[in-house]
Amino acid sequence: MQMEQTVTEQNAVPPQAEDQTQPAPVVAETDWFLQSLIGFANRWGLEMGITLQVSGMLVSGTLISGAKYFEEFAAQFAGGFKNNAELSEPFHELISSYKKIYDVASEEDSDHPPPNYVHLRNAQFYQPGQKPLPTNQGVLWRGRVAEIGGFNLGSLSEG
Numbered sequence: 102m103q104m105e106q107t108v109t110e111q112n113a114v115p116p117q118a119e120d121q122t123q124p125a126p127v128v129a130e131t132d133w134f135l136q137s138l139i140g141f142a143n144r145w146g147l148e149m150g151i152t153l154q155v156s157g158m159l160v161s162g163t164l165i166s167g168a169k170y171f172e173e174f175a176a177q178f179a180g181g182f183k184n185n186a187e188l189s190e191p192f193h194e195l196i197s198s199y200k201k202i203y204d205v206a207s208e209e210d211s212d213h214p215p216p217n218y219v220h221l222r223n224a225q226f227y228q229p230g231q232k233p234l235p236t237n238q239g240v241l242w243r244g245r246v247a248e249i250g251g252f253n254l255g256s257l258s259e260g
Contacts, residue, residue: 139218170243
């Protein structure tokens with residue numbers, strides 16, 4: 102004599118995991134094409150207007166190489182000590198030395214990692230319904246590529 106078993110929450114067999122799940126789509130954390138453009142700037146000194154979407158705002162300026170960024174940053178930073186050469190010169194040398202990380206031995210060296218940072222000159226920040234900041238002139242800006250949601254060529258201007 103065979104007895105039928107009543108299925109309850111306590112004795113129910115859960116469905117197999119493979120029956121419930123679909124493979125999750127793979128989404129890259131960074132944009133390979135944007136990293137390529139940054140690589141062109143870093144290797145060959147290419148400069149171009151670009152607008153980046155970052156955390157709900159737009160950052161717009163001129164894409165520059167990492168080496169150029171550190172040269173210009175060093176000059177601006179050391180300029181704050183223009184009345185004190187004992188501080189100005191060492192700071193300028195220290196900060197401008199960081200550009201060495203962007204030295205590429207040769208174009209055939211494909212073992213270098215993709216860039217993780219983007220550098221802009223004359224960057225301004227735009228939010229809907231607001232004037233760009235800063236309003237008088239752009240600034241040097243360094244941002245993480247992983248934080249960028251999208252981009253377009255060309256820099257914005259008020260008008």
